[in-house]
Amino acid sequence: MCGIVGYSGDKKALPILLEGLKSLEYRGYDSAGISLKTQNGIQTIKTKGKIIDLITLITESKIDTSATVGIGHTRWATHGMPNTKNAHPHTTENVALVHNGIIENYREIEAFLKSKGFKKQTDTDTETIAILVEFYLKEGMGFKDAFVEAVKRLKGSFAIASISETDDYIMIAKHESPLVIGVSNGETFIASDVTALIEYTNEFIFLNDGDIAIINKGDFEIFDANLNRVKRNTEKIEWSKEKAQKGGYKHFMIKEIAEEDEAVRNTIQSRIDEDGNVILDELKAETDFLKNIDRITIVACGTSYYAGLSAKPILEKYTGVKVDVEIGSEFRYYDYIYSKNNLFIAISQSGETADTKEPLKMARDKGIKTVSIVNVKESAIARISDHCIYTLAGPEISVASTKAFVSQLAVLYLLAFYIGSLKGKDTRDKAKYLLKIPSKIKEAFELTEPKTKQIAKDYHIYKNFLYLGRGLNYPIALEGALKLKEISYIHAEGYPAGEMKHGPIALIDEKTPTVIVAHSLEPLYSKSLSNCEEIKSRMGKIILISDKVSPLADETVKMPEIDYEFLPFTFVVPLQLLAYYIALFLGNDIDQPRNLAKSVTVE
Ligand code: F6R
Numbered sequence: 001m002c003g004i005v006g007y008s009g010d011k012k013a014l015p016i017l018l019e020g021l022k023s024l025e026y027r028g029y030d031s032a033g034i035s036l037k038t039q040n041g042i043q044t045i046k047t048k049g050k051i052i053d054l055i056t057l058i059t060e061s062k063i064d065t066s067a068t069v070g071i072g073h074t075r076w077a078t079h080g081m082p083n084t085k086n087a088h089p090h091t092t093e094n095v096a097l098v099h100n101g102i103i104e105n106y107r108e109i110e111a112f113l114k115s116k117g118f119k120k121q122t123d124t125d126t127e128t129i130a131i132l133v134e135f136y137l138k139e140g141m142g143f144k145d146a147f148v149e150a151v152k153r154l155k156g157s158f159a160i161a162s163i164s165e166t167d168d169y170i171m172i173a174k175h176e177s178p179l180v181i182g183v184s185n186g187e188t189f190i191a192s193d194v195t196a197l198i199e200y201t202n203e204f205i206f207l208n209d210g211d212i213a214i215i216n217k218g219d220f221e222i223f224d225a226n227l228n229r230v231k232r233n234t235e236k237i238e239w240s241k242e243k244a245q246k247g248g249y250k251h252f253m254i255k256e257i258a259e260e261d262e263a264v265r266n267t268i269q270s271r272i273d274e275d276g277n278v279i280l281d282e283l284k285a286e287t288d289f290l291k292n293i294d295r296i297t298i299v300a301c302g303t304s305y306y307a308g309l310s311a312k313p314i315l316e317k318y319t320g321v322k323v324d325v326e327i328g329s330e331f332r333y334y335d336y337i338y339s340k341n342n343l344f345i346a347i348s349q350s351g352e353t354a355d356t357k358e359p360l361k362m363a364r365d366k367g368i369k370t371v372s373i374v375n376v377k378e379s380a381i382a383r384i385s386d387h388c389i390y391t392l393a394g395p396e397i398s399v400a401s402t403k404a405f406v407s408q409l410a411v412l413y414l415l416a417f418y419i420g421s422l423k424g425k426d427t428r429d430k431a432k433y434l435l436k437i438p439s440k441i442k443e444a445f446e447l448t449e450p451k452t453k454q455i456a457k458d459y460h461i462y463k464n465f466l467y468l469g470r471g472l473n474y475p476i477a478l479e480g481a482l483k484l485k486e487i488s489y490i491h492a493e494g495y496p497a498g499e500m501k502h503g504p505i506a507l508i509d510e511k512t513p514t515v516i517v518a519h520s521l522e523p524l525y526s527k528s529l530s531n532c533e534e535i536k537s538r539m540g541k542i543i544l545i546s547d548k549v550s551p552l553a554d555e556t557v558k559m560p561e562i563d564y565e566f567l568p569f570t571f572v573v574p575l576q577l578l579a580y581y582i583a584l585f586l587g588n589d590i591d592q593p594r595n596l597a598k599s600v601t602v603e
Helices: 013-027 051-060 106-115 126-138 143-152 252-258 260-271 281-291 302-319 354-365 380-384 403-422 428-434 437-459 473-488 497-502 525-536 564-585
Strands: 003-008 031-038 041-048 069-075 095-103 156-164 170-175 180-184 187-191 203-206 212-216 219-223 234-236 295-300 322-327 342-348 369-374 387-390 464-469 491-496 514-518 542-546 555-558
Touching (some): 013 051, 013 069, 106 126, 143 212, 252 564, 260 403, 302 342, 387 403, 464 473, 473 514, 514 525, 514 564
Parallel strands (some): 295 322, 295 342, 514 542
Antiparallel strands (some): 003 069, 031 041, 031 069, 095 156, 170 212, 180 187, 212 219
16 A cells, blocks of 8 residues: 655666555556655656656656665555646655654644645645645755654654755654665665565564654664664565566566466465474463363455354364354454454554554454465555464465465465364364465466466456355365456356355346356365256356366366365355456456555555
């Protein structure tokens, strides 16, 4: 949800800012801009559209490219239309400023500034911050103090970077929006996340909420919310820069689907020993608590929520306790009743989703033990929770989440077997089977890709799809429908197959294909076939995803053999591929679908 980047060093800032913005484009892509601190003062270029439009504009401009200090921004609009006027950086006579987040009290500040004779030019909350800094400069403060005074007055969420006409350093501030400092010899980088910087450094400082810092050519000073000078640890991040590049694939999404086997392997391999014992060092301190838990509450959004739903039956079976899976945006306004020994689990790829973060804070404030399952290191959700189990999927760049989903499933299965064994169940054979899952995912990808591509070619013209599944395949049907909606903009409904006759069957005709996901060993397989009969007799087309071919289906994507309990890992693959290829045939912007952003840091 907006990406910000900054550079201060001895190299030319512009190419670094533009490369950084390209890597951050998945966070928002409706407008973009940069400001450079040049010999002749601050120069700013911004435009509606993507980074490529910004680059074209810069190439045609006379901007001084020798500048070695600058800031940049890629936007996902919250306040004000996505147009050039509202694009960041926002500038005043002496300041340029970029921001990610939402300033909740901007109207109040705006009224104050108006009373002092200042007028806004844009419809954004961000411009208010820039003008506030300008106000304090006009009051006679230096840039650092003016910035600090302005930040003190802000309520809401923000990661801010600002440069001034008067000084050569960059001022930054963080509160509930991500911001990292990248450290290297003689140069300092800032960005919303590490993917923008892994080309330049693997050493990062993750700021705390309330931190303010001065960034100056390899040097930086950090102050906490009380303006005391503080030291924050430097962390090494091992993500390779290749992982954040397309590497010959047409889109990140297909690359990331192809990486699912590796993502799961990395996530599980060091966490299961050769005898099938699950080792979760992250939870070592909680052995006694986990033995006695009597309920698990999982909170997440979107695809991460479906990962929770998919694993619920497995968690219940092996831990023997009731599992609730809740949507973050609903849960945060709901007075949830916890049990005595409740474990709270937050799942999030980005680790920044506001609708997941808030319930996590609420649970923590009530004294509930919290564990998070997160992909992005040192993200807010990882830091707030009592314990974090990282999915080791590597950077996920495509807005549509794929490899994160199977990696989250992997951690949830590990948790089921781990807690199950603490509660006295022998889960070793199941854990050993989990070790086979990466090769099963690979097989599923290779086997189903050509067929899903052919189906996509024939079916991308349809405007509505129904997705049905039962048991473990129900959440997979939901996830398949979500993937199709997100990147193809085709309306798709996911439903439990048994519910079809209670309403959705009215949708069936020759223009609404149904994707049925069914495993031949599932207890209700014959009932899923009956659903096929009902659809057929209403002229509906059927795409069957199954390990068994059926003459009832117009198309069958034949799945490789897999133990029923583990089917979510492989059955999701052809659904991701189907969505991908349908969007490809429609000519859509697959990695950056309209209206979406990868990291949803606002409500
Ligand atoms: C779907 C998708 C979203 C995210 C959701 C949660 O492809 O990307 O539905 O799954 O916004 O995001 P995280 O997992 O980052 O909390």
